[in-house]
Amino acid sequence: MTSIVELLNVSKSFNQKLLLDKVSFDIQKGSLTTLIGPNGAGKTTIAKLILGLEKPSTGNIKVSPGLKISYVPQELEFNTNIPLTVEKFVTLLASKEMKNADWQRLNAFSEFNSLKHQDIYRLSGGQLQKLLLATTLLQKPNLLILDEPTKSLDVNSQQEFYRLIKDIQHESGVTIFMISHDLFTVMKNSDKVICLNRHVCCSGQPNDLSNNQDFINTLSEIGFYAHNHDHTH
Amino acid sequence: MSTIVFSIILISFIFAPLGCIALWKRYIYFGDALAHASLLAGTISLSLGLPMVYCGTILAIVFAILVFNFKTFDNNAIISLIAGIMVAIALIISYLHPSRINIDQLLFGDIITVMFSDLIALAALLAAVAGFLMLFYKPIILMTLNRDIAIISGIKVATLELAYLVLLSVSVFAAIKMVGTLLVTTVLLVPAMSARALATNPLNMIIMAIVIALISNLLGLSLSFYLDIPVAAMIIMVGAFTYCLTILWQRYKKSTS
Numbered sequence: 453m454t455s456i457v458e459l460l461n462v463s464k465s466f467n468q469k470l471l472l473d474k475v476s477f478d479i480q481k482g483s484l485t486t487l488i489g490p491n492g493a494g495k496t497t498i499a500k501l502i503l504g505l506e507k508p509s510t511g512n513i514k515v516s517p518g519l520k521i522s523y524v525p526q527e528l529e530f531n532t533n534i535p536l537t538v539e540k541f542v543t544l545l546a547s548k549e550m551k552n553a554d555w556q557r558l559n560a561f562s563e564f565n566s567l568k569h570q571d572i573y574r575l576s577g578g579q580l581q582k583l584l585l586a587t588t589l590l591q592k593p594n595l596l597i598l599d600e601p602t603k604s605l606d607v608n609s610q611q612e613f614y615r616l617i618k619d620i621q622h623e624s625g626v627t628i629f630m631i632s633h634d635l636f637t638v639m640k641n642s643d644k645v646i647c648l649n650r651h652v653c654c655s656g657q658p659n660d661l662s663n664n665q666d667f668i669n670t671l672s673e674i675g676f677y678a679h680n681h682d683h684t685h
Numbered sequence: 686m687s688t689i690v691f692s693i694i695l696i697s698f699i700f701a702p703l704g705c706i707a708l709w710k711r712y713i714y715f716g717d718a719l720a721h722a723s724l725l726a727g728t729i730s731l732s733l734g735l736p737m738v739y740c741g742t743i744l745a746i747v748f749a750i751l752v753f754n755f756k757t758f759d760n761n762a763i764i765s766l767i768a769g770i771m772v773a774i775a776l777i778i779s780y781l782h783p784s785r786i787n788i789d790q791l792l793f794g795d796i797i798t799v800m801f802s803d804l805i806a807l808a809a810l811l812a813a814v815a816g817f818l819m820l821f822y823k824p825i826i827l828m829t830l831n832r833d834i835a836i837i838s839g840i841k842v843a844t845l846e847l848a849y850l851v852l853l854s855v856s857v858f859a860a861i862k863m864v865g866t867l868l869v870t871t872v873l874l875v876p877a878m879s880a881r882a883l884a885t886n887p888l889n890m891i892i893m894a895i896v897i898a899l900i901s902n903l904l905g906l907s908l909s910f911y912l913d914i915p916v917a918a919m920i921i922m923v924g925a926f927t928y929c930l931t932i933l934w935q936r937y938k939k940s941t942s
Contacts (some may be wrong), residue, residue: 503837523837533708534829535884544826545834 456481456519456595456627457502462511464497471497473651474511479595484621484628486638489648495631496526498648499597502629522593524584526600532573538583539568545587554590561586561616577604585613589620598630602637610634614641692799692863693906695807697876697898699814699856702891704877704898706849709829709887714761715752716870718768719854722748723861723869724775727791732782736802741858744771749850753843794865796906796916803862810859814852818891821845826887864917872917875924876901882931901927 455478464472472494479485479502487495500506501513503523515521530536542550542558550558558564562582567575575583581604588596602610614637620626632638638645639658645667646655653666661667707716726741733740751767779786790798818825828835828842835842857869864872876898877890884890905920912919 500833503833505833505836521837523834525831525833528831531709531711531829533711533881534826535881535886535890536830537885540886541830544823544830 454481455479455514456516457629458512458514459498459501460512460514462501462508462513464494464501464506465509471650472501472508475648475652476511477646477652477655479627479629480644481627482621482625483643484617484630484641485644485646486642487629487631487646487648488633488635488638489653493649495648496599499523499599499629499631503597516594519595520593521595521597522588522591523597524588524599524601526603527577528580528584530573536572537568538564538570538572538575541572542568542583542587545584546591550590557590557616558583558586561612578606578609581605582609582613586616589616589626592620592624593626595627595629598628598632600631600633602632602634610637617641688799688801688804689796689906690903691804692796692807693902694899695804695811696860696863696872697902698895699807699811700860700873701876701880701894701898702814702818703849703853703856704873704875705880705887705891705894706825706829707853707873708877708881709826710846710849712850712853713870713874715764715850716853716857716873718764719745719748719857720861720866720869722768722771723858723866724788724791725771725778726858727861727866728775728778728782728786731786731791732778736806739806741861742855745854745858746851749847749854753847753850790865791861792865792867793915794861794863794868794917796863799863803859806859810852810856814856817848817852821848822888825849864920868917868921871921872902872924875921875928879924879928879931882928882935897924897927897931 457479459478460476461474462472462476463470463474475494475498487498489495497506501508502515503521504515536544542564555564562579564583564586567579567583572580581601585598585601602613605613617628618641621628630642642658644655645658645661647653647661647666654661654664656664707713722744723741726744729744730736730740748767748771752764779788824835824840824845827838828840828845832842857873860869860872876894879897879901880890880893884893901923902920905923906916908914908923909916909919
């Protein structure tokens with residue numbers, strides 16, 4: 453497999469605080485790569501660096517030329533001063549015209565037909581997240597970056613979400629880079645897992661990492677992460 | 686009289702869509718500070734005998750660029766500081782030229798002073814606002830919903846924001862002569878607020894805001910002549926009344942649905 457994104461010794465500081473320290477990894481074409489780590493580990497910063505929304509302080513980020521990247525942020529904060537129905541929201545977000553099959557798929561995952569005339573602000577966090585995910589997936593980007601995509605979803609919806617991802621990945625070969633705390637599904641669905649705590653602590657296939665101490669720490673103490681720094685990388 | 690009516694019509698067409706975007710982008714504070722800063726344009730133009738709209742245009746662009754460049758800091762504090770400095774300079778100039786500058790006229794506006802040259806400037810501004818909306822309607826909405834998604838979609842968000850701020854600033858300065866610095870932000874926002882209560886999509890809101898602005902501004906103008914009350918004040922009273930009606934309508938619709 454070929455790399456479509458490569459980070460080489462990327463560091464990022466903000467207000468003299470080091471957010472990322474010499475981070476290196478790559479994202480393989482067609483894979484589902486998951487980034488895990490505690491709060492404040494720099495996960496969203498990595499996503500923003502790949503998207504070009506932030507520039508690295510040092511190091512390089514190589515992105516394959518012509519790569520179509522889509523992004524689903526952790527949450528969308530709406531200003532209720534803008535009137536928007538669910539249908540208008542989807543049309544606006546879709547970078548290309550939606551076909552009949554796309555609408556059907558959207559409906560199957562997010563109950564679009566029953567929601568389409570509703571004000572977008574009236575949707576619950578889960579409904580909105582599903583809608584956003586489905587709309588973005590249906591645009592069939594080359595690389596899809598998801599920041600904690602299943603955060604607001606119930607267990608059934610999480611399963612549906614991974615099914616949809618797998619279907620679309622199978623059909624279009626989309627590469628997915630995901631930030632997640634949802635460890636069970638990470639282990640089950642990811643091709644590669646990267647543990648981050650300002651630097652890359654470990655990375656590899658989920659099964660190969662099962663005995664890695666850093667990985668175990670991350671799994672057990674995510675959110676209250678006690679990472680040991682007395683090792684070398 | 687026809688010059689005054691045309692100026693009100695042009696202001697309605699210019700302000701209604703810009704007011705909608707100001708609501709969506711939460712630029713209300715910016716508009717208010719801008720109105721205060723416009724005192725400087727007024728005092729400079731009166732002290733040098735230059736047309737207000739040209740002085741205003743230059744200062745509007747300076748204000749918009751200054752605010753835009755400092756936006757990484759606490760935005761409201763920077764806007765307030767820049768506006769405060771402009772008001773302070775305006776007061777100093779008015780103190781130095783007391784015979785030339787009538788602060789009351791700048792604060793409350795005087796629609797009688799509108800000239801044909803102002804109409805030409807307003808018509809040019811309307812063309813710029815219409816062009817901006819027609820070319821960038823979808824990017825504006827997407828940028829309002831989520832800045833990051835808009836940037837990733839290839840929209841030059843920073844350029845678009847700066848262009849909007851410059852247009853808003855120039856429009857506010859252009860209207861100061863007619864409605865005054867104290868009331869200009871309300872004239873800008875009231876039609877958009879009323880339209881929000883009725884509209885179901887962004888385009889619909891812009892069209893409704895234009896219709897509401899035309900009706901309430903022309904009605905306000907007529908009442909001001911009939912009752913001999915300042916135009917801006919009457920426009921705002923009619924606008925506020927319209928807003929109350931739309932809110933009542935919205936509540937009625939909610940209760941019956």
